[in-house]
Amino acid sequence: QQQVKQSPQSLIVQKGGISIINCAYENTAFDYFPWYQQFPGKGPALLIAIRPDVSEKKEGRFTISFNKSAKQFSLHIMDSQPGDSATYFCAASIPPYGNNRLAFGKGNQVVVIP
Amino acid sequence: DTGVSQNPRHKITKRGQNVTFRCDPISEHNRLYWYRQTLGQGPEFLTYFQNEAQLEKSRLLSDRFSAERPKGSFSTLEIQRTEQGDSAMYLCASSLGASGLREKLLFGSGTQLSVL
Numbered sequence: 734q735q736q737v738k739q740s741p742q743s744l745i746v747q748k749g750g751i752s753i754i755n756c757a758y759e760n761t762a763f764d765y766f767p768w769y770q771q772f773p774g775k776g777p778a779l780l781i782a783i784r785p786d787v788s789e790k791k792e793g794r795f796t797i798s799f800n801k802s803a804k805q806f807s808l809h810i811m812d813s814q815p816g817d818s819a820t821y822f823c824a825a826s827i828p829p830y831g832n833n834r835l836a837f838g839k840g841n842q843v844v845v846i847p
Numbered sequence: 848d849t850g851v852s853q854n855p856r857h858k859i860t861k862r863g864q865n866v867t868f869r870c871d872p873i874s875e876h877n878r879l880y881w882y883r884q885t886l887g888q889g890p891e892f893l894t895y896f897q898n899e900a901q902l903e904k905s906r907l908l909s910d911r912f913s914a915e916r917p918k919g920s921f922s923t924l925e926i927q928r929t930e931q932g933d934s935a936m937y938l939c940a941s942s943l944g945a946s947g948l949r950e951k952l953l954f955g956s957g958t959q960l961s962v963l
Contacts, residue, residue: 767952776851776938776954777890822889833880833942833952834903837889 736760737825739838746845752810754841756823759804763825767835768797768808771820780821781808813845851955853939859961860929867925868958872941879922880952881914882938883907890938896922897944929962936960 737758746752756766767782783790783797783806790797796809810817820842824835852871860866872879877898882890893912895903898919908914911929916922926933936957942950 774956776940776956778954779951824889833878833940833950834892834895835890835952837891839887840889 736836737823737838739823739841743842746813748847750813752813752843754821755807757805758825762827765826766806767824769822815845815847818845851941851953853955853958857959861963863928865927867923868937870922870939876941876943878942878944880940881924884936931962934962
């Protein structure tokens with residue numbers, strides 16, 4: 734059973750545009766929501782994370798928007814660059830297991846074209 | 848420290864053979880995790896160590912799988928009597944235990960296992 738579901742499966746964006754990836758979850762006990770970026774042949778790398786007590790968090794060109802009532806959160810990549818072309822995973826964790834006992838989504842492939 | 852190191856990067860084995868992977872975490876990190884990732888899927892949690900103690904194991908970790916972390920440093924993951932369904936990327940990650948958002952999980956580049 735997929736505990737977090739991502740959409741769309743893949744995304745093609747023009748350089749300079751905004752990439753938006755959505756994630757939905759069912760378990761209201763989740764209390765930590767990170768986004769990871771993965772390049773081919775590499776392990777996932779943490780991009781940005783949020784807790785459900787805030788609705789938005791921004792770090793550089795990356796923003797998480799969190800909607801607790803809808804049980805959804807999204808990743809916005811502003812001014813998308815070809816170097817952002819990667820697979821993006823949303824994830825969530827449940828206490829008391831801590832931040833890193835994570836349930837991952839299936840991933841979204843983002844392609845940024847020049 | 849250059850990050851989490853995993854060896855080998857690739858492993859091809861025949862069904863029924865045993866394989867062992869090694870993970871060297873970032874030296875000051877006390878927590879170590881193993882995840883498995885199949886093609887087109889996100890990583891799936893397998894097991895977790897705090898120092899040398901294995902604190903949690905996923906139901907995905909069958910009896911054929913065993914993980915150790917002697918002396919709380921490097922870790923090994925052994926798969927006995929491999930099956931074709933074991934083919935996957937095995938990812939190791941480590942973190943320095945902290946509260947809130949300060950605990951960041953850092954992944955290695957993984958060991959890609961192919962079982963023929």
